[in-house]
Amino acid sequence: xxxxxxxEDNEDDIDLTLLAFQRSRIAxxxxxxxxxxxxxxxxxxxxxxxxxxxxxxVLLDLKLPRIDGFEVLRQIRAHxxxxxxxxxxxxxxxxxxxxxxxxxxxxxxxIVKPVDFEQFLDSxxxxxxxxxxxxxNPPPEGS
Amino acid sequence: MCATAVVAASVVVxxxxxxxxxxxxxxxxxxxxxxxxxxxxxGFAGLSVLxxxxxxxxxxxxxxxxxxxxxxxxxxxxxxFGIDDLLFHGDPGVPMRMSVRAAIASACxxxxxxxxxxxxxxxxxxxxxxIGTLSTVAYLYGAEFLPHASVTPIAFATAILxxxxxxxxxxxTSGHGPVTETxxxxxxxxxxxxxxxxxxxxxPALFGALCLFETKEELFDLPFAVAxxxxxxxxxxxxxxxxxxxxxxxEDERRTAAEEASRAADALYRTIVETSQEGICVVDASxxxxxxxxxxxxxxxxxxxxMIGMHSDEIVHPDDRVGVAERAAARRPAGRTRTELRLLxxxxxxxxxxxxATLVPATANTPEFVLATLSDITxxxxxxxxxxxxxxxxxxxxxxxxxxxxxxNIDRTEAATVTVTDANDAFRQMFEIEANELPGFAWxxxxxxxxxxxxxxxxWHLRExxxxxxxxxxxLxxxxxxxxxxVAMATIDEETTVAFVIDVSEKVEARxxxxxxxxxxxxxxxxxxxxxxxxDVRELDALAxxxxxxNEELETFSYSVSHDLRAPLRAIDGFSxxxxxxxxxxxxxxxxxxxxxxxxxxxxxxxxxxxxLSLSRLSRKPMxxxxxxVTAMAGEVANEVxxxxxxxxxxxxxxxxxxxxxxxLLRVVFENLIGNAVKFSSKxxxxxxxxxxxDGDGTFGVRDNGAGFDSRYAVKIFAPFQRLxxxxxxxxxxxxxxxxxxxxxxGGMIRAESQPGDGATFFFTLSPTAEVTP
Numbered sequence: 024x025x026x027x028x029x030x031e032d033n034e035d036d037i038d039l040t041l042l043a044f045q046r047s048r049i050a051x052x053x054x055x056x057x058x059x060x061x062x063x064x065x066x067x068x069x070x071x072x073x074x075x076x077x078x079x080x081v082l083l084d085l086k087l088p089r090i091d092g093f094e095v096l097r098q099i100r101a102h103x104x105x106x107x108x109x110x111x112x113x114x115x116x117x118x119x120x121x122x123x124x125x126x127x128x129x130x131x132x133x134i135v136k137p138v139d140f141e142q143f144l145d146s147x148x149x150x151x152x153x154x155x156x157x158x159x160n161p162p163p164e165g166s
Numbered sequence: 167m168c169a170t171a172v173v174a175a176s177v178v179v180x181x182x183x184x185x186x187x188x189x190x191x192x193x194x195x196x197x198x199x200x201x202x203x204x205x206x207x208x209g210f211a212g213l214s215v216l217x218x219x220x221x222x223x224x225x226x227x228x229x230x231x232x233x234x235x236x237x238x239x240x241x242x243x244x245x246x247f248g249i250d251d252l253l254f255h256g257d258p259g260v261p262m263r264m265s266v267r268a269a270i271a272s273a274c275x276x277x278x279x280x281x282x283x284x285x286x287x288x289x290x291x292x293x294x295x296x297i298g299t300l301s302t303v304a305y306l307y308g309a310e311f312l313p314h315a316s317v318t319p320i321a322f323a324t325a326i327l328x329x330x331x332x333x334x335x336x337x338x339t340s341g342h343g344p345v346t347e348t349x350x351x352x353x354x355x356x357x358x359x360x361x362x363x364x365x366x367x368x369x370p371a372l373f374g375a376l377c378l379f380e381t382k383e384e385l386f387d388l389p390f391a392v393a394x395x396x397x398x399x400x401x402x403x404x405x406x407x408x409x410x411x412x413x414x415x416x417e418d419e420r421r422t423a424a425e426e427a428s429r430a431a432d433a434l435y436r437t438i439v440e441t442s443q444e445g446i447c448v449v450d451a452s453x454x455x456x457x458x459x460x461x462x463x464x465x466x467x468x469x470x471x472x473m474i475g476m477h478s479d480e481i482v483h484p485d486d487r488v489g490v491a492e493r494a495a496a497r498r499p500a501g502r503t504r505t506e507l508r509l510l511x512x513x514x515x516x517x518x519x520x521x522x523a524t525l526v527p528a529t530a531n532t533p534e535f536v537l538a539t540l541s542d543i544t545x546x547x548x549x550x551x552x553x554x555x556x557x558x559x560x561x562x563x564x565x566x567x568x569x570x571x572x573x574x575n576i577d578r579t580e581a582a583t584v585t586v587t588d589a590n591d592a593f594r595q596m597f598e599i600e601a602n603e604l605p606g607f608a609w610x611x612x613x614x615x616x617x618x619x620x621x622x623x624x625x626w627h628l629r630e631x632x633x634x635x636x637x638x639x640x641x642l643x644x645x646x647x648x649x650x651x652x653v654a655m656a657t658i659d660e661e662t663t664v665a666f667v668i669d670v671s672e673k674v675e676a677r678x679x680x681x682x683x684x685x686x687x688x689x690x691x692x693x694x695x696x697x698x699x700x701x702d703v704r705e706l707d708a709l710a711x712x713x714x715x716x717n718e719e720l721e722t723f724s725y726s727v728s729h730d731l732r733a734p735l736r737a738i739d740g741f742s743x744x745x746x747x748x749x750x751x752x753x754x755x756x757x758x759x760x761x762x763x764x765x766x767x768x769x770x771x772x773x774x775x776x777x778x779l780s781l782s783r784l785s786r787k788p789m790x791x792x793x794x795x796v797t798a799m800a801g802e803v804a805n806e807v808x809x810x811x812x813x814x815x816x817x818x819x820x821x822x823x824x825x826x827x828x829x830x831l832l833r834v835v836f837e838n839l840i841g842n843a844v845k846f847s848s849k850x851x852x853x854x855x856x857x858x859x860x861d862g863d864g865t866f867g868v869r870d871n872g873a874g875f876d877s878r879y880a881v882k883i884f885a886p887f888q889r890l891x892x893x894x895x896x897x898x899x900x901x902x903x904x905x906x907x908x909x910x911x912x913g914g915m916i917r918a919e920s921q922p923g924d925g926a927t928f929f930f931t932l933s934p935t936a937e938v939t940p
Contacts, residue, residue: 115736
């Protein structure tokens with residue numbers, strides 16, 4: 024089953040996102056990383072931990088403790104194993120500065136988290152529809 | 167006449183013979199009879215001279231030729247042909263044969279008549295003359311003929327007739343032989359020949375007669391007489407010869423000198439032509455060169471020898487050839503032409519030249535030809551072209567009207583009056599003067615009070631250096647208002663100075679505003695810091711650093727506001743909704759209502775955050791003013807607002823409105839003003855919104871016929887989050903604050919007029935260019 028990696032530090036937002044997926048009938052396993060370091064360890068592993076199986080899509084918040092979202096995105100793109108991994112940036116910020124920088128760093132999509140939960144549900148449904156069902160991922164490198 | 171006399175005498179003699187009259191036989195002269203054959207021969211010879219013009223006359227010469235020749239042969243061979251007494255028989259003892267001399271003369275006369283060759287004819291007639299003269303002179307000298315058996319003495323009459331005949335023949339054939347031709351010439355040679363011949367004829371004859379006379383008187387003997395004749399004749403002839411030789415020598419020297427002079431003149435002309443610094447050539451009737459001087463050949467890159475025989479068209483530019491041919495035709499009556507044309511060098515390059523050609527008519531010795539002088543004026547043409555180009559350059563400078571250009575005359579007295587003699591359009595527009603006011607417009611008349619002093623300073627520079635560096639000066643317009651200009655001048659000549667004037671009033675105005683602002687700033691800073699008001703660079707740097715720091719903090723603040731204030735709101739809204747949907751049965755109707763209120767408040771809070779952010783963003787965004795079609799923009803916004811609101815409002819937008827503004831910001835202005843107008847008039851059925859300009863001075867108005875408001879609050883409505891209608895109409899209260907900020911950034915003003923229930927009108931202006939930082 025295709026996994027979703029959600030990188031988010033705000034517990035409210037984690038619960039709301041999971042709720043939104045649930046309401047949208049998205050039954051994929053959602054793995055939550057609560058900061059940038061945790062997300063990168065999951066994807067690339069470290070001295071003690073081998074990398075875990077790659078998710079189908081990464082949902083990435085920009086404001087994170089320790090390593091922020093931009094740096095996580097940069098390292099995902101710098102690493103051979105995750106160079107083509109779909110990354111959707113989820114953020115509260117509607118600032119043009121963030122938008123430009125995100126796409127420049129190699130994000131596949133950018134979604135502003137709306138305050139209105141109804142709209143948030145729509146966004147969640149669209150993420151599921153597009154990234155989990157329609158989009159066929161490129162094969163992992165080396166295979 | 168001589169010939170007639172000869173013929174007549176011959177007839178008389180023959181008649182004498184017929185009637186046997188001795189007197190007639192002697193022709194009344196001397197003692198010897200003229201023999202019949204001699205008379206016949208002379209008669210025919212005379213007749214032939216009379217008829218010399220006819221062919222028949224010449225044939226008559228055969229008679230004396232035959233008679234003379236046969237008689238001479240009889241003498242030579244002592245033989246008798248029997249011709250002597252063919253006509254008449256003489257008395258016995260009297261020989262009938264004509265004399266030897268008469269026979270020879272007769273034969274010679276015949277040859278002279280018959281001969282075709284003139285020299286031969288003359289030679290033989292000369293012999294005849296000699297015999298006639300000899301015999302006549304001998305008779306005159308009283309020579310006596312010794313009686314001889316077989317030789318007949320010549321009759322005196324025969325001698326005279328022979329002489330007469332020779333004179334008649336020469337006269338009849340005058341100029342037809344080399345001797346006579348020389349004799350009869352009209353020039354000096356003819357005269358000299360005649361004079362010398364006369365001397366040669368008369369002198370010996372006279373001395374001969376003298377000696378004969380002296381000898382007969384027995385004053386001296388014959389040998390002395392011969393010596394006397396010889397010596398006297400020789401001396402006389404020598405004297406004569408010397409005299410004429412001297413004449414000849416003088417004549418020869420004169421001619422030699424003349425030839426020398428002519429040669430020298432020729433050499434001089436040749437040198438003049440060859441060393442001339444003009445091209446000179448001679449062209450024949452078919453326009454080929456027959457002479458080319460060194461300069462012309464060098465001018466065209468040939469040697470003179472190479473050009474001889476070339477056609478003149480070969481050195482003329484093809485475009486000018488027709489002209490040359492036409493002029494050659496036109497030259498015919500007038501004789502001279504002077505034209506400007508282009509010549510071709512051997513290498514194909516062009517020489518500009520002036521050609522002066524003269525048609526020299528044909529003479530007896532030379533055919534008609536054209537003498538042409540060609541002057542190289544390439545340098546002059548190039549100089550003229552350069553001058554024209556230079557003039558065109560300066561003219562374009564003058565007529566471009568980028569700066570005011572005036573030619574002025576400066577009165578060099580203390581008054582330093584500057585009078586404009588000519589000026590371009592830019593200058594005239596600047597000073598608001600008409601073309602007919604020039605020349606004579608006194609620029610000093612437009613001086614401000616301190617203008618004259620400035621002018622005098624400029625005059626001093628002009629006098630000293632011929633120019634004055636650009637300086638700033640105020641002038642008065644026609645209506646007395648001032649304008650600032652930059653003036654620079656340069657002296658062209660004694661009379662004229664050129665002045666360049668640029669109107670810089672706008673720049674000066676801007677600079678003065680800046681100076682005033684600086685002054686105010688300095689004063690305020692001084693008041694703040696208690697200092698002396700002067701700002702040094704270090705303080706300014708510190709100020710700028712503090713400003714940048716503050717901006718940075720503001721940036722960080724608004725960034726965190728957008729993220730951090732939103733997150734809790736999202737949680738509130740999200741969980742409230744979850745309560746509403748997932749846990750609906752745990753709440754009663756009142757609880758549901760409260761949850762809806764919570765969610766509405768959350769949305770409003772979110773909207774407030776967004777507006778606050780856009781307000782702060784506006785201050786930092788750089789502005790880009792360009793010409794904007796206001797009518798089109800207002801129309802687009804109106805359509806969008808109508809669609810969004812679903813209202814049936816009527817729009818009236820004045821056509822042709824334009825301004826200079828940042829289009830994105832101006833659009834925000836219209837979105838808010840039109841949005842408000844529609845919103846507040848939405849409750850009316852005949853809702854109407856007008857967009858218009860006021861007096862064309864850059865003021866725009868947006869009017870509605872909606873709810874309106876109390877004018878007392880007209881100022882308050884532009885403050886952020888200030889709302890006059892709390893519940894009836896939705897909105898955050900940030901829109902008009904935003905509009906005011908944008909209008910102020912464009913250097914403009916906004917105000918509102920309204921009465922409650924009577925609609926509202928918003929007026930705003932945008933200053934033409936200035937941008938003001940809020």
